[in-house]
Amino acid sequence: MDLYRFPFDIQRCNLTLQSSAHSVQELTINTLYGSEWLTLESKQTFQAQGEWELLSINMINCNATFIWAVKNQLIYQITIKRRPLLYLINFMLPIFFFLVLDVTSFFIDANEADKLSFKVTLLLSISVMLLILNMTLPSTADKIPLIGVYCSVIFSLIGISILETILVNFLMVRAAERRSVASVETTSAVTGRDDSVRDLQCPPDSVRDQNEEQSSTLGLLKQILSECRAATQQNQREKTSLCWTRVARIINVNFLILYIITIIVFLCVLGKVWGLY
Template identity: 80%
Template sequence: MKISSISSLKSICINQPAPKDRFWTPDIGIVESIKIEFGTKDSPYLQLTCFGFTVTSDVLSLTTACEMNLYRFPFDIQSCNITLQSTAHSVDELVMNSLYDSVWLTEESKQTFQAQGEWELLSINMTSSNNSMLWSVKNQLVYQITIKRRPLLYLVNFMLPIFFFLVLDVASFCIDSSGSDKLSFKVTLLLSISVMLLILNDTLPSTADKIPLIGVYCSVIFSLIGISILETILVNFMMARGAKKRSVETTAAVTGRDDCVRDQQNPPDSVRDQNEEQCRTLDRLKQILTECQAATRQNPREKTSLCWTRVARIIDVTFHFLYVITITVFLSVLGKVWGLY
């Protein structure tokens, strides 16, 4: 008797398919949807279980609106909600609950999640709440989907090249400031960054709330290289000013010596020997006098030219030191805000 009852129970508890149009289906919609028509793929049948459940599955192609915070782009983490709610039934008539927990749903969703490699699924959390309206209270089932952007594409194609340009600008301080090669090199770096910003303008997201950190990163590096160019122009101007004063002094000294030589080369033949001996004596005296004057004091023009050159070198070294410190502090603060370390 017991064996026959158990076998009959097993035969009754087998899941049976049934036409879906013969059963009541609740009208459940998605609040965040921005399309009226959905691309669905549903089965015309459902399954009846011996526990009193009806099981049906639908495949839904959904387009939703999600507010994104792009302040930490491309190292941003976004959270989007999918809210299920009935449009006709109140909380007294329809209550929605999830069949699985968040851990199981997250693990299963990671295996089927596809986002062309740019996004990574972190978690899916579920909450059930009641939404109060003017005429009724409706039950809601909210799925919070948290995704993280993979920054490798933007890091390799955008951020690292601009950082290398900044490193080249720091290394350009080793170039001699007396020539124009250093200034030309810095201007080329600035133009290269400008061209890259124009090319990658469509890649960067646009936002109206606040400037993303990647915009701050590009703007500050562009400004630092621009300030470095201004400092190079100032140093070159001071070096050229000092060199000009030294060249004027050297030209005057050479002119005076040539006059003396011309006076010595055109005396009469009768007194040539006597003048040569006197010139030798005078040359020795002048040499001794010049050495004494150089030991005691310097020419005011020479002092001025050396002052311009010395100030230019001091400015260049000081700016290089402050430039490196500013870059280090800026990148450290930006990395902490970005969450890199």
């Protein structure tokens, strides 16, 4: 069986009638009716509405040359077509819906951990469908059927999207760590400044002379300088955090556009090879 275009495949079976004892001079096999009448009568007789649909029955009358004699042959070529509705409902549509859900998952917040688990669930679902498909297809195919290519490519696309989600989550976590470090340093700097100002506003009674006042002023200047330095470092960390976030968003948007274009091109090429249009 040729299962390359499964489940939209068309199979042809030949039934050959030939005498094993008489040559063409002794016996000639002819048909009583033509191919059109035989096809029409066979369709009316073929009442079982199963997996296959009878398309046509053609007849070929020819002579076959053997070593000892030339014999007459009558070949019936039966053409049948598989009804694909069952496989469309059970395999192709669910896998396509999984792919649509994977595309819509890009609109989930990248900071959410549920996004990655959702994509992994989709990947596991398609792997189960591949196992069922492997048990359904007969093992007589010479090359990989298109439905296997369809499932494998979608499985690979979702796997690549999971890797992209992991990368985006990593960048988002780095940005959140930068923001948390900057906020902690800002809080500690403000606390130290308040303590210094409080000490200067309420000096002890023993501090009276000019040298101690100059040292207090010098300490205040050092505190202001350290605060400016901390503010500068905080701005740098915030810029770095925004840079990580911006890179993550750019990667996510560009990957989504490329992902949708790849899906459309793949489905169009596969549909053309499959003969759907």
